[in-house]
Each structure stands twice: as structure tokens, then as C-alpha cells.
Amino acid sequence: MTLDALSDAAPTPAPGAPPPTTTDVAATRGRVFSGVQPSGLPHLGNYLGAFRNYIAMQEGYDAIYCIVDYHALTSTHDGEVIRRNAREMALGLLALGLDPERSILFRQSDRPEHLELSWLFSSVVPVSWVERTPSFKEKRRTQPDDVNHALLSYPVLQAADIAIYHAGYVPVGSDQAAHVELAREIVRAWNTRYGDYFVEPKAVFTDSPMIRGTDGVTKMSKSLGNTIDLFAPEAELRKQVTSMVTDTQRILRTDPGRPEVCNVCQLHRYFGEDYESIWEGERTARTGCVDTKRLLADRILSRFAEARARLEELAARPGLVEEILRAGAERLAPQASETVRVCHERMGLGPR
Numbered sequence: 082m083t084l085d086a087l088s089d090a091a092p093t094p095a096p097g098a099p100p101p102t103t104t105d106v107a108a109t110r111g112r113v114f115s116g117v118q119p120s121g122l123p124h125l126g127n128y129l130g131a132f133r134n135y136i137a138m139q140e141g142y143d144a145i146y147c148i149v150d151y152h153a154l155t156s157t158h159d160g161e162v163i164r165r166n167a168r169e170m171a172l173g174l175l176a177l178g179l180d181p182e183r184s185i186l187f188r189q190s191d192r193p194e195h196l197e198l199s200w201l202f203s204s205v206v207p208v209s210w211v212e213r214t215p216s217f218k219e220k221r222r223t224q225p226d227d228v229n230h231a232l233l234s235y236p237v238l239q240a241a242d243i244a245i246y247h248a249g250y251v252p253v254g255s256d257q258a259a260h261v262e263l264a265r266e267i268v269r270a271w272n273t274r275y276g277d278y279f280v281e282p283k284a285v286f287t288d289s290p291m292i293r294g295t296d297g298v299t300k301m302s303k304s305l306g307n308t309i310d311l312f313a314p315e316a317e318l319r320k321q322v323t324s325m326v327t328d329t330q331r332i333l334r335t336d337p338g339r340p341e342v343c344n345v346c347q348l349h350r351y352f353g354e355d356y357e358s359i360w361e362g363e364r365t366a367r368t369g370c371v372d373t374k375r376l377l378a379d380r381i382l383s384r385f386a387e388a389r390a391r392l393e394e395l396a397a398r399p400g401l402v403e404e405i406l407r408a409g410a411e412r413l414a415p416q417a418s419e420t421v422r423v424c425h426e427r428m429g430l431g432p433r
């Protein structure tokens with residue numbers, strides 16, 4: 082589902098009102114949750130695939146966003162890297178327009194109740210469900226020497242992240258669709274066993290749910306080294322755009338290009354309404370790949386000029402990010418502990 086197709090949201094909160102953190106499940110219909118790994122400053126794929134919706138959904142929804150540092154432990158074992166990358170990701174999100182007055186931004190490990198709910202959920206999850214998750218299969222291939230147990234539990238923790246706040250909507254890129262679908266199945270299994278309580282979440286996509294990397298083939302991703310980094314120094318960003326693989330059948334400058342397969346042309350869709358005339362230039366060989374790339378780099382730099390300046394300002398204020406993350410986690414405490422309390426009661430843990 083795309084954001085445009087979403088019409089059953091909760092009523093818009095009063096302008097300027099901070100997002101509610103109600104513990105009343107019935108009142109959470111318009112709640113949004115999403116998470117992002119602490120992978121340093123954001124790239125263009127994060128923004129076009131998910132963060133655009135994070136920002137848009139601050140309006141009219143009760144939005145909660147999380148830097149998922151527990152999840153990062155499945156692949157990164159250097160604590161300093163996780164901590165630094167979490168701070169950078171938070172800075173990037175704030176610079177791009179996340180507003181702590183209108184949404185909540187927090188770090189997962191500051192709300193350890195997520196781990197508890199993940200354990201409680203794991204008791205209703207057949208092992209076969211997690212073993213067949215595409216991300217687990219991929220990690221087994223890409224990090225064969227480190228197939229740790231947490232990799233298998235990864236999507237269960239992701240389900241807990243969403244369900245602990247009873248979020249109904251999850252803005253993500255299409256690579257996360259299987260995880261959100263599994264989250265739906267997990268809460269359904271829990272509700273069937275212990276009685277209706279959790280909301281079945283729905284994924285919300287942008288019109289560009291999968292952005293290809295500079296190689297033109299695979300998903301843009303830091304781990305593949307094929308990113309366009311929104312906050313890279315200008316020369317570096319231009320170099321990344323220049324390195325993009327275009328239409329591999331266009332060898333000579335005079336060969337006609339095929340915009341439908343060219344990743345540079347496809348990205349132009351999101352940087353100006355005149356993209357069809359840019360495509361026409363490629364098709365007729367009026368323009369070459371170098372021209373089209375230069376224009377794309379100019380447009381990316383101009384679109385993110387404000388965010389890039391804001392990042393510098395925010396980074397110059399020591400303690401600011403920590404304070405925002407801490408305050409966000411604190412506001413979520415009542416909801417997180419209430420959810421866990423209800424689970425204890427229904428699942429037979431502790432005294433009645």
C-alpha cells in the first residue's frame with residue numbers, strides 16, 4: 082500500500098500537539114512505527130524508499146521512529162561503530178526533517194521491553210517461519226562465518242518493535258515487506274492463542290520502494306558499497322553519481338539510450354517534473370550519460386542543500402541527539418510497560 086492509498090488513518094492531531102503516547106490500544110489506530118539500523122548517515126535509498134514517508138507521516142499520524150541497535154548486533158560486533166553510527170543516523174533523520182516535537186525518535190536499547198516482548202512472541206513462532214525469511218537466507222550466504230542465533234530471531238524482534246506500541250502502519254522499503262508480513266502472522270498467532278490484543282500492522286510504501294545502487298542492479302545498500310550518500314562532501318557525492326552504471330547497451334555517445342532500464346534516468350523521476358524530456362534526450366542521443374549524471378548530481382545537491390546545512394548545525398550542538406533520543410525513549414515507557422504487563426497477565430507470568 083502506498084501512502085496516497087491510505088485513507089483510514091486516525092483523525093489529525095491538533096497542530097503543534099506532541100504525538101500522544103496513549104496506552105489505550107483502541108486509540109492507536111493511526112499509529113506509525115518504523116525502524117532503521119544504525120548504519121551511519123542515510124543514503125538516497127533510505128530516503129526515497131522510506132524516510133520520505135517517515136517525514137510525511139508525522140502529519141496526521143502518531144509517529145514513532147527507532148534506531149534499532151539491538152538488531153545491529155546481528156552483523157556488527159564493534160561497539161564503538163554501532164554507537165557512532167546510531168548517532169549519525171539520528172542526526173541524518175533530524176536533518177532530513179524528523180521533528181521531535183511531532184514524532185518520537187528513540188534508540189531501541191533504551192527500551193529493553195522490546196527484547197522481552199520478542200521472547201514472549203518467539204514462543205508462538207514456528208522455527209520454519211524464521212528459517213524461510215529472505216533476509217535470514219541472504220545473511221547465511223553473505224556472512225557464512227557468523228550465522229548467529231540473533232539473525233534467526235531478527236524478524237521476531239522486528240515484530241515486537243512494531244507491536245509493543247500497537248502501530249498499525251509501518252513505512253518501509255519493499256525489502257522489508259516480508260518482515261512486516263511476518264509481523265502480521267506473529268501477532269495473529271499470539272492473538273489466536275491468548276486473545277485479541279495486538280494490531281496487525283500494514284506496510285506503507287513510497288512510489289520508489291526499491292532504489293537500485295550505483296551498480297544499477299542490486300538494492301542500494303551500505304553493505305554493498307553502492308550508495309549515494311546524502312551527506313557526503315560535494316566532490317564525493319558527485320563521484321558516486323558519476324560512477325553509476327547506466328544502460329549497458331549504450332556504448333557510443335551516439336547510441337540511443339533506454340531510459341526504462343537506465344538507473345540514472347529512473348532516479349531523475351524523483352528530482353523534477355521534466356524527467357520525460359530528460360528521457361527523450363537520452364532516447365534520441367541528444368544528451369549523453371555524462372550530461373544526465375551531472376544534472377542528477379546537481380539536483381540531488383540542490384534538493385538536499387537545506388538538510389546538509391542543517392546536519393552541520395545539529396552536529397555542532399553536543400548532547401542534542403542524545404537528549405532527543407533519551408526523551409523519546411522516556412515518553413514511550415508507559416506504553417511499553419503496559420503492553421508487557423498485559424502479556425504477562427494473559428500468558429501466565431508472575432502473580433495474577
Ligand code: TYM
Pocket residue numbers: 114115116117118119120126127128129130131132149152238239240242243251252253254255256257260289290291292293300301302
Ligand atoms: P534498514 O536499516 O536496512 O533500512 C531502513 C529503511 O530504509 C529502507 N531502504 C530502502 N528502500 C528502498 N530502496 C533501498 N535501496 C533501500 N535501502 C533501505 C528500508 O526498507 C527501511 O525501511 N529491518 C529493518 C529495521 C527494523 C524495522 C523494525 C523496520 C527493525 N525493526 C520495525 C520497520 C519496523 C532494516 O534493517 O532497515
